[in-house]
Amino acid sequence: MASIPILKEREKHIYRKGAEPFNLTCGHHSLAGVVSQRACVFCGSRVVLYPIADALHLIHGPVGCAAYTWDIRGALSSGPELHRLSFTTDLREKDVIFGGEKKLHRALVELIDTYQPRAAFVYSTCIVGIIGDDVAAVCRQVSREKAIPVLPVHSEGFKGTKKDGYKAACEALFKLVGQGPVDQISPWSINILGEFNIGGEAWIIKSYYEKMGVEVVATMTGDGRVDAIRRSHGAALNVVQCSGAMTTLADMMQARYGTPYIRVSYFGLEDTSKALYDVAAHFKDNPAIMARTQALVRGEISAIFPELQKIKAAVQGKRAAIYVGGAFKAFSLIKALRYLGMDVVLVGSQTGNDADYETLRDMCDDGTIILDDANPLELSKYIIEKRADLFIGGVKERPIAYKMGIGFCDHNHERKTPLAGYEGMLNFAREVYRSVNSPVWRFAPARAAAGKGASPC
Amino acid sequence: MLLRHTTTEIKDRTALTVNPAKTCQPIGAMYAALGIHGCMPHSHGSQGCYAYHRSALTRHYKEPVIAATSAFTEGASVFGGQANLMQAIDNIFSVYNPDVIAVHTTCLSETIGDDIPQIVNKAMAEGRVPAGKYVIHANTPSYAGSHITGFAGMTKAMVDYFAETASARTKTVNLIPGFVEPSDMAEIRRMAAEMGLETIMFPDTSGVLNGPMTGKYRMYPPGGVTVEALRRTGSSLGTVALGHLASGDAARALDVKCKVPCQILDLPIGLGATDRFVDTLHRMAGVNVPDSLTFERGQMVDIIADMHQYFYNKRVGLVGDPDQLLALTKFLVSLDMAPVYLVTGTSAGKKFEKHLRAAVAGVPHEVQIKVGGDMHLFHQWIKQAPVDLLIGNSYVKYIAHDEDIPYVRHGFPILDRVGHSYFPTVGYRGGMRLLEKILDALLDRKDRDATDITFELVM
Ligand code: SF4
Ligand code: SF4
Secondary structure, three states: OOOOOOOHHHHOOEEEOOOOOOOOOOOOOOOOOOOOOOOOHHHHHHHHHOOEOOEEEEEEOOHHHHHOOOOOOOEOOOOOOHHHOOEEOOOOHHHHHHOOHHHHHHHHHHHHHHHOOOEEEEEEOHHHHHHOOOHHHHHHHHHHHHOOOEEEEOOOHHHOOHHHHHHHHHHHHHOOOOOOOOOOOOOOEEEEEEEOOEOOHHHHHHHHHHHHOOEEEEEEEOOEOHHHHHHHHHOOEEEEEOOOOOHHHHHHHHHHHOOOEEEEOOOOHHHHHHHHHHHHHHOOOOHHHHHHHHHHHHHHHHHHHHHHHHHHHHHOOOEEEEEEOOHHHHHHHHHHHHHOOOEEEEEEEOOOOHHHHHHHHHHOOOOOEEEEOOOHHHHHHHHHHOOOOEEEEOOOOHHHHHHHOOEEEEOOOOOOOOOOHHHHHHHHHHHHHHHHOOHHHHHOHHHHHHOOOOOOO | OOOOOOOOOOOOOOOOEEOEOOOOHHHHHHHHHOOEOOEEEEEEOOHHHHHHHHHHHHHHHOOOOOOEEOOOOHHHHHHOOHHHHHHHHHHHHHHHOOOEEEEEEOHHHHHHOOOHHHHHHHHHHOOOOOOOOEEEEEOOOOOOOOHHHHHHHHHHHHHHHHOOOOOOOOOOEEEEOOOOOHHHHHHHHHHHHHOOOOEEEOOOOOOOOOOOOOOOOOOOOOOOEOHHHHHHHHHOOEEEEEOHHHHHHHHHHHHHHHOOOEEEEOOOOOHHHHHHHHHHHHHHHOOOOOHHHHHHHHHHHHHHHHHHHHHOOOEEEEEOOHHHHHHHHHHHHHOOOEEEEEEEOOOOOHHHHHHHHHHOOOOOOOOEEEEOOEHHHHHHHHHHOOOOEEEEOOOHHHHHHHHOOOEEEOOOOOOOOOOOOOOOOOHHHHHHHHHHHHHHHHHHHHHHHOOOOOOOOOO
């Protein structure tokens, strides 16, 4: 396996800590012909907006783009489930030739009449960008006719990467912000941004803030509601999670409404506690909040501490490889794995930027491999070289890990249990433990053969 | 009630598909291409499409799925994707070193109007395709057809690019299995081998998408039809193609190109269709049906006889791809069941619909059929008059859950169970497995709903 060739252009996307001067290339569009693990603009917009459960999500395009995104992320809702259906204009040949505007108009009217949503999002896919439908004009017209916000999302796939999709989603969301009443909102109030309620994570986070005495005006977008988003400019602070999926919105709200924001992560004990303390510190005019936060953190940690210690003893010294979408998530994962006493031997991201990779380099130990926009060959090459015991990644990486006979933990859409907050950390530790120590790996041929070389287990 | 938003009242929808019962062409082409040994499927379009296709196939097979992309940017979308495809061909051969690159288009490259053969020819003329390596292609715009059409297109491309006319005929029979599971392909091959036949199957994903855990990641697992075998399909005795929609085009193309006569049959799902498959092989190759197959057939009939009272008059709702839907419907009717709601997402044409209607002509219920329909309509029918059993892909589980109806998973995709890639549903053995699944679903329900008084040990 050592002889796997690496494309010249790709060499600059791979860095071995301690070996070479640091000069990692990133933020590039993927090369033609690579087997990249990345997705498109539409994908980015879709994951950000889709958890808004009382909005209509109509995908203007051919059937595939809609079929593949039908309820694939477990973004939970405590009320309406409209977001879990799949609506598409299913563009056909004649629409491509004559344009799809009329069809879009009809589809929107039909859907709004049937489901009475609070707002509608219309996603443009690649083909719409090419045939030149004026989606914005149709949206304006329907918005007038039906008296609800109908928002175009400019998510044509070819216009960039997933990150550009986040931006397009934020731009659409921003049109809702500022449309609702704010008079009832507490001065100690926040919006939770970039939390999508996978496995119920937003509910956990929200409960922490409520216990601290902080009002959560809107969660964007997990278990999201249109009316809450419309009032969100009334919050005193935006608390933005992770990799910048929603940093654009925070920036826009700061510019227009003066809402300050802080960036946080809810993954791992350290980061979760820091997030809560940072919010409490922001409201220093109300010291009771800080007092309640300290009590909360203490209580939560002591509740999970004993079991965490047990797991730590069992996974100590195991080696982990991380390949995730955004680099910000990787930071938290590194800290959490370290907390469990594990070594991170490879870390990569689909969409990290220069600053992200510099941070990664500073965090990592010597010899750690850092990858930007990797392909499966590169991933498997370094996993073998570094003798990883655990791979943390997304849907496309899971079977690669399993084929190679190592544990896996999904830190992406397909996680089923919440991994955020304190109980999330415990869930994560349990998952790591379960997978790394599964007896099935004893049957993995490479392990069995390489016995001595493999890590102690 | 996840589908609480499903309205009972049915309105004519002209502009809108809700909860699609199909997906797009490229994923079918990608799946077919993975059935060539050492093949890298290549998606000529932007990055998103292929990421979705790979993820969807990965979720269904729980196996690594490789493919490359032309990674279109705005520039390519305006000026065409020739430069991207050229660069892709270079990169793929130098880094991933496949035997074949199988290019399929996407909505985007189709709309722009890229001429793939012309680009490939240019790449060959410039020496970008190494000796002994190949680039093949299929056009797969998703605004026409569905994943089934895409599969059919790439299967036909294997004929167009590789089949060679020969002066002498061999005794080999070509088998085109259709858009079925790797397990089904292996079973079809096994049955032919049982009859003593030499066969070439294409595409063949067994061993590719249901491989063992080896402790190694392999880009090109051992399975798949080789280019050398594909060349020889042109000198075979005949072709047996299974599934009119998925396999018909390739079979006819081979007949036209190399004068290899073909028989296009239903998928061998159920007793009757399997009988016809076996009989066709028997007549085409002039071989006898071995006792081993007769034995399996007898076992299948035995199960039906033992349990026939449980099948009688059960109302079934089916969603599936056209070839599967037709074969399953005939099978259920032969079991004395009553398939009452039939939906396929693919617009499979008037003739297909006629066959489907003929298959249910004797069913003593009102039967609803929608070719080119979606799951939403299917659900609305069920709300109006319920069924005893549902058969379909994983998306049908929402309906089964909401309406509390017994449910058998069958089709593409299956995202929440294993088994489909290892255990076939074609042939006699596959038929036995289907019978078991149907009976399990029906009888588990009977047990669940029984009172203390009516609860039975022996069934
Ligand atoms: S653009 Fe076309 S090819 Fe791509 S995912 Fe959508 S439907 Fe499929
Ligand atoms: S067509 Fe465009 S928007 Fe749709 S999946 Fe492909 S890249 Fe994404």
